[in-house]
Amino acid sequence: MADLREMNEAELRGRVQKLLAEAHPERTDSLTFRRKQYEHGLAWVHFPEGYGGLGLIPKQQLTVFDEISKHSKVVHHDPPAATIGIGMGAPTVLTYASEELKKRFLPKIFSGEEIWCQMFSEPGAGSDVAGLSTRAVRDGDEWVVNGQKVWTTVAHLSSWGMLIARTNPDVPKHDGLSYFVLDMKAPGVEVRPLYQITGEAEFNEVFFKDVRIPHSHMLGKEGQGWRVAITTLMNERVAIGGGGSKKKGGGAIAQLVKLWQSRKPGALSPAQEVLLRDRVTRSWMDNELLRITTQRARAGQKSGNPGPEGSVGKLAQAEINKKMWETALDVLGADGLAFEAGYALRQGDFNVSTPEALAKYQFLRSRANSIEGGTSEIMKNILGERVLGLPGDPRIDKNVPWKDVPRS
């Protein structure tokens, strides 16, 4: 992106005040306000002028929030369903889309009028995303898409989807991909909820049957899809950040401690109590050290010498989390046999009323932690190879036409 400048604090706050003068959050709905915010270049200050930004350094966005909340009890935050579009879609569009598409997409992404989803993973391409099979075949000015995607959040609410598809099977897997913006309402697109172990569906499956996409909706060039996708994913990383809570004993572990302290008196034998206390203590330690490790990572980045502490979080948290909720269920003991919430298949979030209900829900939900966003096996490879510098597994899928690589 073009060089970003730092605007003088007062001037920036002045611009925010102008926005507030035109549309005050306490007196305007989110949609109207966020449209205005975009027009004023206060949506993504690090975006160029005319695209919801002012070409400023990213951290000045904080000044914007600060100034808004200073003057308004109401703050129109990013609508939850819109975060993927705002966080990942917008930067990709900005970097790779045509002038026309930028103007078309960016305002509605930020306002929340149009929800975006990301369609990369496939049933046959989990850890190995670049091995994906969804095909896009050129037909005149259009591409015809057939295939299936999975693990797509908010697909059922989305107007647009970021799609990688294979446009050339005769080259090695990374080279044959292209990136599209897909109209989720187009004929042949079918979205189905994907229910999980808990009965809720946080994700969807998306099926494509002869879906047509105008060539103009390709981002980047044909065959550049992987590079474009990296841009999208880099911004995902930014969105996620380090694990662990901010304060000692905060976050999930506080729930386990509450559960432990309110355990049923007499249900545990003295010996079982000692054994479980030790496991609860281990979980407390794990969570505390995860928190501190994240702090160390921040310190390392700040002081300009980041170490491995920044890379271990995902793996550690997944395993720690699973173990913690296993302990929680054992603390519940016989009461753990009941699952009051039930398994009604449903979309949208599970609502957690009590520490007991949370423990039971998380005991099940946390099994996904060591799989979603990179399995623990893949994370160990990454740590072993990128951090410790160990050699990789012999690769048989490199420099081979995708169509010749064995697939499930």
Place this chain on the structure above:
Amino acid sequence: MADLREMNEAELRGRVQKLLAEAHPERTDSLTFRRKQYEHGLAWVHFPEGYGGLGLIPKQQLTVFDEISKHSKVVHHDPPAATIGIGMGAPTVLTYASEELKKRFLPKIFSGEEIWCQMFSEPGAGSDVAGLSTRAVRDGDEWVVNGQKVWTTVAHLSSWGMLIARTNPDVPKHDGLSYFVLDMKAPGVEVRPLYQITGEAEFNEVFFKDVRIPHSHMLGKEGQGWRVAITTLMNERVAIGGGGSKKKGGGAIAQLVKLWQSRKPGALSPAQEVLLRDRVTRSWMDNELLRITTQRARAGQKSGNPGPEGSVGKLAQAEINKKMWETALDVLGADGLAFEAGYALRQGDFNVSTPEALAKYQFLRSRANSIEGGTSEIMKNILGERVLGLPGDPRIDKNVPWKDVPRS
């Protein structure tokens, strides 16, 4: 081997009585008696007549022992140092050696006059034995050997060594090996003790500098070394057998239980006591289940449908053993900081006076359990591939001349 017959019980016992009449263990030394035992074909009854056997089925050997012990308080068992020759050397000699060598070697192997050792592993060839580098180069009627072997028990006591060396580096690794019987007193053979974590040396390193072996001491043909070595190793397997003790709570676990029951009163807090009791109980369970698993394996073989229970022993025992002795040291607690035995570098066995001393020795010695005789990683590959039928790792050292395979 030729078909073996079953001799009528009485007749066999009769032959043993003849032997006893000529030389009674209570009145003859081991050497003399075992020479006679060989002459009578009662050394290895499943060997052919004239080679220390009678061509009988192996289990009739038990009748021989039974009859001897029936008539003699003294039994001249295999001399400990001679077991490798008797158990592994003899069958290999019988199968692959020339007439002359059989006559030359077998009597003295059985009598214990000549100790044999096995020289397969090398510093550079541990899990990957067939990748060994010790070279043997033909020079007229002799072979000239240079290289190094390791993990060689009783090498310092041995007259003869079973040696595999590389006679052809230009073919894939398994095809370029030949098998020799080496005179351990030959010039250029140097045996050095290999001290372990405990300070004792159970093993030796053996170095070869221009050592000459007559061609006639090659067993099998040139390039057949691996096949011959398999014969040797198969008989090792027979010699070892399944882990675990015979009776409930017997064997090593009895020592840990004794240690636990005699723990220092008041040294552990009540909570620590509960935690340690639970670990001791886990070790008790592990050992008991290992014992039962071995029984199940025997039952499975007897009933003719052996299952996976026969394959898990080595891996399970190694990990169980290490964990058990870790627990033992934690039971000792502060007293575990002292190592009364000391670390004097020495050959021959550690003598264990008390459960405490045993625990401290085994805590160190058991670390080798998951490495010696096949690392736990290799055992997991074997279980995964041979028992569960999972596909192997991609191999880059197959069908490649040995000299072109990368080595440390």
Place this chain on the structure above:
Amino acid sequence: MPADFVFTDEHQELRATVRAFLEKRSDERAVRATMTTERGFDAEVWKQLAEELGLVGLIIPEEHGGAGFGAVELLVAMEEMGRALLCAPFLGTAVFAANALLTCADGVTQKELLARIASGSLIASVAHAEPNGRWDLAGITLRAKGTGPNVTLDGEKTLVLDGHVADVLLVVARSDAGLELLRVNAGAAGLTRASIPALDLTRKLARVTFKNTPATRISSGDQTANFERVLALVCAALAAEQVGGAQKCLQLATEYAKTRLQFGRPIGSYQGIKHKCAEMLVSVEMAKSAAYNALFIAAAHEADFVEAAALAKAYCSEAYFHAAADNIQIHGGMGFTWEASPHLYFKRAKASELLFGDAAHHREALAKHVGL
């Protein structure tokens, strides 16, 4: 005679028969259909289990219309049922209730109830656990009020296997005599039953409350010692069921690891997955040893059966849980979806670990037996 762990041809045949039946009548589709029903089992399948296979009366003596088989046959049946996640009141009625009657009840009651259990026409459930969360017999506080053959009950029992559909409840209660077994019929006054929404949908549990409810004494004298043996058999049988489930998880994980390709290779060719499978194999074989040992000892009526049952429940509970958890992990994304099967085993594993006391509970009991 000591446990020899030899399965006779009859045992192998029994296993083959049960497996063939369950593969037809308790496949995944059937399990999913049945587990979401209120009653929780398929009446027709239950009828076949009783009449065609004679499994419901497996451990009931022939004089009471059962097959008169022993603990080894029970082991085989439970292992297969665990493998198939069978949804049926087998553990509750055919094992727990039947064995409680055989061990504690008077002849008349035995005569009346056992035959009907064996024929599949009667569901009986033992009401044992109470809301205090304890599994040990000392935790039983419900009082049997009154002297003579008829008493009344006021209080609550919970986690009663299939209690919501039971025709007869066998209630373990306390009196001056000690622990007694009481009979309460389904229709009894002041009896209310509510099924409990369960973590594991494949095994139904109920809460039972008594309000001045009439009950009849069917045991005489303190049943504590008898009851300990009854619970031991239930735990041993459950351990065998856990072994069957764990073995199936290993099989499912291994099959998936062979067929699922990533980066052009079966994931089972990566040591990360391969070694996980190998570790599962080891613990499944150790678990088999634990469960088989308990039930061969039971069959031989040896003294250390209660100890062996504690060992079995302690070890198999953890082995099944880890196998089920690893099966999810090896299945990757599909592993935690509703449509794939791993979560069914995972929930059964955790529930059967908690049922009748978790691994730590049984290790504690074992330690006492062994004198640690």
Place this chain on the structure above:
Amino acid sequence: MPADFVFTDEHQELRATVRAFLEKRSDERAVRATMTTERGFDAEVWKQLAEELGLVGLIIPEEHGGAGFGAVELLVAMEEMGRALLCAPFLGTAVFAANALLTCADGVTQKELLARIASGSLIASVAHAEPNGRWDLAGITLRAKGTGPNVTLDGEKTLVLDGHVADVLLVVARSDAGLELLRVNAGAAGLTRASIPALDLTRKLARVTFKNTPATRISSGDQTANFERVLALVCAALAAEQVGGAQKCLQLATEYAKTRLQFGRPIGSYQGIKHKCAEMLVSVEMAKSAAYNALFIAAAHEADFVEAAALAKAYCSEAYFHAAADNIQIHGGMGFTWEASPHLYFKRAKASELLFGDAAHHREALAKHVGL
């Protein structure tokens, strides 16, 4: 201010200096030579540590001839010493004794002893543990007999760090006042000292017995609370040493995995080894967090230091042990030979785990602090 975990340029410089020195003067050859000596350390190296690097007086205030540094500098030094398996009375004299004097002793004694410790001319050891195997202060039973400044001692202390070569023993004993710190000089009557053959040859321990041995009071009033903080600092420092050792084990294992080839490939390219290394990395980083946290909190004089020290000793003890054990495993056959280095770390790891209470001991303490 809360722990910010920022190492300043001065810290980095200190680390570089200490590492460079130890790589020269405490390489494996030096460690093996020193660990088999009776005294257990190289007097010349000790002199250099004191005079050239100013490490012996690291935490001793400048007014007492020390460097007057804080806990973060101590963390850096201990981490490097652990990495190098330095054989020296650093933990016993420069940390335990020095801190005990600073926290508990009267001004005169401080003035007399601290300067000599800092200069490297005096070895002082705290005699704390007794043969009862306990590490908690309540386990201390040795009585200080007599009133007034001079008392006598009869009894035994054990596991005294470098006690066999100490010029001064600082004895923790009980009197009606509570716990006191007493001074016993090397030559004192009735004092006998025997070095203990140690599991870990790189750290010397001694048994000390008193027979009507004269000692002087150097503290006033009950020192229990003070002593708890002294022990906490020793544990935190030891945790930092453990982190250094664990980090070194990870490095050695990784290097070996890169260069050791089997079947034509570096063993580190197999996931079996690679994932083991990755797990080591995770636990080493978590261990760093534990030790750094404790010592940054100590530097900031925050209230929860004792809690943080328990957390650090509990976690780092296990992390080091596992790293050392895995390092042996990854080294294969060479891993358990005397000539290879892994066993040196393994023994140090286990010994430092047992020293001042094992992981379970400190988890129990932590649980009390946190209210679990």
